[in-house]
Amino acid sequence: xxxxxxxxxxxxxxxxxxxxxxxPLSLDRIVATAVELLDAEGLDGLKMRRLADRLGSxxxxxxxxxxxxxxxxxxxxxxxxxxxxxxxxxxWRADVLHMLEDWRASMLRHPWSASLLPRxxxxxxxxxxxxxxxxxxxxxxxxxxxxxxAIWSLWNYVMGAxxxxxxxxxxxxxxxxxxxxxxxxxxxxERSGLLLDDDWDGVFRKGLDFLLDGLAPR
Amino acid sequence: xxxxxxxxxxxxxxxxxxxxxxxPLSLDRIVATAVELLDAEGLDGLKMRRLADRLGSxxxxxxxxxxxxxxxxxxxxxxxxxxxxxxxxxxWRADVLHMLEDWRASMLRHPWSASLLPRxxxxxxxxxxxxxxxxxxxxxxxxxxxxxxAIWSLWNYVMGAxxxxxxxxxxxxxxxxxxxxxxxxxxxxERSGLLLDDDWDGVFRKGLDFLLDGLAPR
DNA sequence: ACCTGAACACCGTTCAAGT
DNA sequence: ACCTGAACACCGTTCAAGT
Numbered sequence: 001x002x003x004x005x006x007x008x009x010x011x012x013x014x015x016x017x018x019x020x021x022x023x024p025l026s027l028d029r030i031v032a033t034a035v036e037l038l039d040a041e042g043l044d045g046l047k048m049r050r051l052a053d054r055l056g057s058x059x060x061x062x063x064x065x066x067x068x069x070x071x072x073x074x075x076x077x078x079x080x081x082x083x084x085x086x087x088x089x090x091x092w093r094a095d096v097l098h099m100l101e102d103w104r105a106s107m108l109r110h111p112w113s114a115s116l117l118p119r120x121x122x123x124x125x126x127x128x129x130x131x132x133x134x135x136x137x138x139x140x141x142x143x144x145x146x147x148x149x150a151i152w153s154l155w156n157y158v159m160g161a162x163x164x165x166x167x168x169x170x171x172x173x174x175x176x177x178x179x180x181x182x183x184x185x186x187x188x189x190e191r192s193g194l195l196l197d198d199d200w201d202g203v204f205r206k207g208l209d210f211l212l213d214g215l216a217p218r
Numbered sequence: 219x220x221x222x223x224x225x226x227x228x229x230x231x232x233x234x235x236x237x238x239x240x241x242p243l244s245l246d247r248i249v250a251t252a253v254e255l256l257d258a259e260g261l262d263g264l265k266m267r268r269l270a271d272r273l274g275s276x277x278x279x280x281x282x283x284x285x286x287x288x289x290x291x292x293x294x295x296x297x298x299x300x301x302x303x304x305x306x307x308x309x310w311r312a313d314v315l316h317m318l319e320d321w322r323a324s325m326l327r328h329p330w331s332a333s334l335l336p337r338x339x340x341x342x343x344x345x346x347x348x349x350x351x352x353x354x355x356x357x358x359x360x361x362x363x364x365x366x367x368a369i370w371s372l373w374n375y376v377m378g379a380x381x382x383x384x385x386x387x388x389x390x391x392x393x394x395x396x397x398x399x400x401x402x403x404x405x406x407x408e409r410s411g412l413l414l415d416d417d418w419d420g421v422f423r424k425g426l427d428f429l430l431d432g433l434a435p436r
Numbered sequence: 437a438c439c440t441g442a443a444c445a446c447c448g449t450t451c452a453a454g455t
Numbered sequence: 456a457c458c459t460g461a462a463c464a465c466c467g468t469t470c471a472a473g474t
Contacts, residue, residue, distance in 0.1 A: 025439080048467060060468085061439050069467065115333065118385040121392040122413070127404055134406035147406075148415045152382075153425030157371075160378025164370075167336040174339040186345055188352035188365075195340070197366040207371030210432025211425065243457080266448060278449085279458050287448065 022056035027065050027075070029055060034076040035110065043112045046072070073116060078123030080110045087132065092140035093212060099133055100154065100208065104162050111166035118159060130155075141217035150215045157211055165200045240274035245283050245293070247273060252294040253328065261330045264290070291334060296341030298328045305350065310358035311430060317351055318372065318426065322380050329384035336377060348373075359435035368433045375429055383418045 023029065033054050038046050048069055052059040066072055085102055087095040107114040117126065130151065137150050168175060179195040189195070197203075241247065251272050256264050266287060270277040284290055303320055305313040325332040335344065348369065355368055386393060397413040407413070415421075 047465095049465095058440050059466095060441075063468075064438060115337065118382045119333070122396050124399075124403075127396075127400060127407065130412065131404035131407050134410060134412065138406055144410060147410045148412055148417075149421050149424050151410075151412055152415065152421045153375075153428065156378035156382060156422075156425060157375050158378065159382060160374035160376065163381065164336045164374060164377060178340050178345075181342075182345060185342075186349035188356055189345065189349050192352060192362060192365045192369075194348065194352065194366055194369060197370065199366075203367050203370045204374075206367050207374060207429065207432075210371065211428050214425075214428025214431055265446095267446095276459050277447095278460080281449075282457060 025055060025057055025061055025065060030062060030065055031075045031079050034072050035080060038076060038112045039110055074120055074123060077113055077116050077120060078125045080113050081106060081125040083125065083129050087136060092136055095136050100158055103129055104158055107162045108166055114159065114162040114166050153211055153215065157207060161204050243273060243275055243279055243283060248280060248283055249293045249297050252290050253298060256294060256330045257328055292338055292341060295331055295334050295338060296343045298331050299324060299343040301343065301347050305354060310354055313354050318376055321347055322376055325380045326384055332377065332380040332384050371429055371433065375425060379422050
């Protein structure tokens with residue numbers, strides 16, 4: 001899968017046009033490849049040397065395009081948060097639900113992104129999502145004084161749900177062993193099978209509905 | 219999670235009072251010092267060598283008490299999540315609010331803990347908190363079928379709020395520069411001053427109230 | 437403008453060894 | 456049972472240099 005071994009296998013002497021060589025380095029290629037690597041190996045799997053390997057370049061070549069590793073994280077994160085949807089139906093609540101479901105889905109497609117987002121400065125794509133959300137709620141009649149509370153409450157909920165799901169997803173074994181450790185010690189949790197529950201989508205949607213009920217303009 | 223196999227010996231009985239030097243290494247001392255170091259330097263600041271330095275021992279001495287660095291993280295995290303409160307008033311909603319505020323406060327006291335919690339297996343102290351929460355909600359009349367939804371919704375909200383706050387807290391400069399970048403591009407956000415809002419406690423409480431309204435047994 | 441290898445200052449952990 | 460230094464296999468980044 002990892003098409004490494006791209007150790008520049010062109011030793012035909014003359015500098016003929018690259019037959020199948022790598023295209024030249026560019027910021028876009030670096031970011032796209034970083035996302036691939038992060039998807040495949042997780043947050044800890046992104047190493048500058050490994051990224052360079054995938055790109056068929058030397059490690060230090062990356063540093064001409066990028067300041068440092070944090071830069072790579074920021075760019076990869078924002079690239080994954082682009083919003084391509086539209087809004088403008090007559091139903092503000094449907095619009096909001098769609099935006100938040102899409103946001104969550106984008107992060108779940110790249111399980112490293114959710115836990116990274118709160119730690120980094122907000123990039124243009126996430127700001128655009130917040131702007132759209134604000135505009136929709138404001139247009140629906142949420143008073144200015146209530147707007148920030150609404151936005152941050154939704155942010156908190158979506159981020160918590162997505163971080164939790166994408167982290168727990170990685171370790172089903174842990175959950176099973178957790179449920180086992182629970183037996184005889186935590187009777188209520190044991191009875192409800194809390195740690196075995198995996199209706200993530202349903203839970204997400206129901207909690208979100210409760211929040212929107214409360215936030216809805218009256 | 220660490221089930222520290224056979225280790226653990228408590229110095230029983232009378233030995234010579236410590237002559238000014240460091241007390242001997244012990245799991246408890248290691249965990250307590252790790253928490254101090256994490257509080258002072260953040261998640262990235264915990265290094266085995268630095269931890270050993272603080273303890274006045276060689277690095278490798280730690281590895282007799284602990285399997286690896288992840289072990290240290292797990293133990294530090296759980297130690298910070300202990301719940302010392304009581305419940306049992308007649309007001310289930312007050313009980314729940316108190317438990318969740320206390321949980322959040324514990325994590326905010328150790329800003330590295332919130333972002334760590336979703337990534338690790340659930341330790342005994344957080345399980346005890348979940349058990350208490352489940353029991354309270356169940357006793358208040360939440361049907362078994364609704365219990366997991368209630369717990370996970372609250373979990374999502376509390377974790378999202380706490381992770382966000384403890385992360386953003388570290389970088390007020392980022393928020394200011396974020397608000398600056400926002401000007402002229404994101405009018406609704408600019409007008410509401412979303413990124414400058416710092417009524418974290420108020421936002422937390424209001425969103426939580428909305429959730430509880432929805433989750434409350436009818 | 438763009439790319440590179442050598443080298444530095446780390447860091448977690450294995451190992452063989454000491455008491 | 457408990458602790459240790461030397462050594463290994465990394466990793467991000469600086470630097471001087473190449474085209």
